[in-house]
Amino acid sequence: MIKSNGFSANGNGLHLLNGNGKNGHNHAHDEIGDEHVGTSYDTPLRDDAFDLDDTTKIDLITEHFREIMQILGLDLNDDSLNGTPRRVAKMYVQEIFKGLNPQNKPAITLFDNKYKYEEMIVEKDVTVYSTCEHHFVPIIGKAHVAYVSTGKVIGLSKINRLVQFYCKRPQVQERLTNQIGEALKEALQTEHVAVVIDADHLCVASRGVQDVNSSTVTAFYSGKFREDNTKNEFLKYIG
Ligand SMILES: [Zn+2]
16 A cells, blocks of 8 residues: 555555645646756655555556546557557656666776876767656757766766666756766766757647757766866867
C-alpha cells in the first residue's frame, strides 16, 4: 500500500484524482510550465521515490495510462491500442525516465593524463534526447561539453553516457545543463568544465505558440571557462 501524493495502489482501483475533493489543478503551476521556468536545481524527487521496484512501477503506470486512454474515449480493445498502456509504462521506467534512479548512473573510470595534454578537451554534438517535465513531450538537441584536465581524463564515451543519464528524466533544460556540468566536475575532479545545450522543445513546436524554428541555448561555465579567452576558444570549436 502506497500513500503519497494522493495516489493509492490497492491492487484494483487506481485513482487518478486526489482524494481531497479538489481536482489538483492549479493555474499558477500551469503558467510556470508554459514559461518553462525551472524551480529547483536537483530533480524534485520524494524520499520514497524508489520504495517501489521497477516491475511494480510498470504495473501501476500501465493501469493509470490505460485509464487516461479510456477517459480520452479510446477503444482499448482495438489491436493497435491494447498494448499501448504497458508499452508506455515500460518506456517510462526502463528507458526515458531511467535516469531518475541513481543506481543507473554510469560508473566513471578515470585515467591518468599520461600525455600531459593541458589544453581543453571538447566533446561536440552529443545527442540530447530528454523530456520536458511540464508537458512530457521530447526535448531534442545537442550538448557540447568541454573540460581541462587537472591530472585525470575520462573515456569520451563516458561523457555521452553521463549526458544521457541526466537526459533520461523529466527535465527543464536549465537544470539538465547544470546537472551535467556539476556531474562532470565531480567525475573529473576538475573545476574547469563547460556545457552548452542547444535544443528544440516539442512542446513549443507542436502546441502553445507552435514555433517550429526556435531553439533554446543554455550554458554552464566553471573554473577557467569563466574567463573570456577560454570560453571564446570553446565557443569557437563548437560554433
Ligand atoms: Zn514543455
